[in-house]
Amino acid sequence: MSPNRREHEQPLLLQQEKSQETAYDSSEKIVVVGIDESTNWDTEVPPFSWKKLWLFTGPGFLMSIAFLDPGNLEGDLQAGAFAGYSLLWLLMWATAMGLLIQLLSARLGVATGKHLAELCREEYPKWARMVLWVMAELALIGSDIQEVIGSAIAIRILSNGILPIWSGVIITALDCFIFLFLENYGVRSLEAFFAVLIGVMALAFAWMFGEAKPSGKELLVGILVPKLSSRTIQQAVGVVGCLIMPHNVFLHSALVQSRQVDHSNKGRVQEAINYYSIESTLALIVSFGINILVTAVFAKGFYGSEIADSIGLVNAGQYLQETYGGGLLPILYIWGIGLLAAGQSSTITGTYAGQFIMEGFLNLRLKKWLRALITRSFAIIPTMIVALMFDATEGSLDVLNEWLNVLQSVQIPFALIPLLCLVSQERIMGTFKIGTVLKTISWFVTALVTVINGYLLLEFFTSEVNGVVVGAVVCALTAAYVAFIIYLIWGATSFLPRQSGPKAILHSDS
Secondary structure: OOHHHHHHHHHHOOOOOOOOOEEEOOOOOEEEOOOOOOOOOOOOOOOOOHHHHHHHOOHHHHHHHHHOOHHHHHHHHHHHHHHOOOOHHHHHHHHHHHHHHHHHHHHHHHHHOOOHHHHHHHHOOHHHHHHHHHHHHHHHHHHHHHHHHHHHHHHHHHOOOOOOHHHHHHHHHOHHHHHHHHHOOOHHHHHHHHHHHHHHHHHHHHHHHHHHOOOHHHHHHHHHOOOOOHHHHHHHHHHHHOOOOHHHHHHHHHHHHHEOOOOOOHHHHHHHHHHHHHHHHHHHHHHHHHHHHHHHHHHHHHOOOOOHHHOOHHHHHHHHHHHHOOOOOOHHHHHHHHHHHHHHHHHHHHHHHHHHHHHHHHOOOOOHHHHHHHHHHHHHHHHHHHHHHOOOOHHHHHHHHHHHHHHHHHHOHHHHHHHHHHHOOHHHHHHHOOOHHHHHHHHHHHHHHHHHHHHHHHHHHHHHOOOHHHHHHHHHHHHHHHHHHHHHHHHOOOOOOOOOOOOOOOOOOO
16 A cells, blocks of 8 residues: 555544544544554455444434433333233334334445435435425424423423423423533533433333333233234334334434544445444344333233323323332332433434434534524424423323324335435445345335324324315325325436436445
């Protein structure tokens, strides 16, 4: 290798263990520097290293927060209370489907050096990318309202009811300042903060699990033996629907940009993809375990009871207290602590996702405090309006939650279809495009998730929509919705391969 090439490439390479050190460049990307004379500079993937895995650890755990937000916790507790342990197998497979989608998102980000929102801006016509941006923002707002309301409920629990929902919303809104504060100390500090919050959730819900003492045998059977009845279909749909979050697909492709990779070196890119795959899998195993803890606690305490179909985030703590009692620390407060950790972590990652979505689609470059304020306002202002309109009564918040679930379900195809279209294109991904088998599996998962959420939408509108005028409006919107989905799928083989030159350096002939 020539000296010039070595001098040019050395600062960019994620190297093996010799002479390693971690540094932050001006864009806050983690760079591992050091050289190994035996490395094949083009294609060889360096051997596995635990130190290197540690340096890549972080983005997957931030991504996993979306699998543990208050909306997911509500889905867990309702599934446990209404269906017992019988839907745990579905929770496992839904997590596996979510993992597949997140791995594709990380692969896209690593191989191209750009995140999903940026690529959508570059690859889709202006009118289409603006529709995709609006849909992504709506999905983010719907998710953030649930997360902020969940945090506000936790704050009310921990304050013994002194602080109402609206005040909890204001307190939660201030988390963007925590985000800005931690960002100043680098991405590793931010990742460490989220690791602590995940640890708090795990400890709180494990404590609840210990207090409830669910049946280990029934738990294992629920995970390993598929079981579904007509009575539990709606809960089953909810379990799958709440795990696939549109904004999280955009987020993960951006989070992997925090580690700098030399995109002229196939081996280094593949190495990064491998480490991110391992890290993301470990993160979702942890989130799956936490979701199981919550489901099992409510299955043990409320399955088959008269109140099983009326439990939600608002009254769950009180029902837990009445069922399991005080103990060393009242279970009501343990639940509140876990719920607060889930709400706070998910709202901060929502702020993070909002920045990437807005900057990527609109090509905006703003100061940190301004972009955080704008993206936070997108969610907090609607949430404040909702908190004032819907008071803390269980019925009103249940209705709100149903509408928010519908809002997010509508958006899922607008994140998954562009992701699959882009990650399948050799012009964009080079040799890292997904193969035929993985593409088939991914499209099947996307179709399955879309159909499941379509069932949820059909059930909801059948029960909620009344009147000829309203029905006509819903039909017209549905037709436009389906037409746009068809356009996105058609784009996979039509407008995406535009004659604009190759996006990726790493092609098979490189």
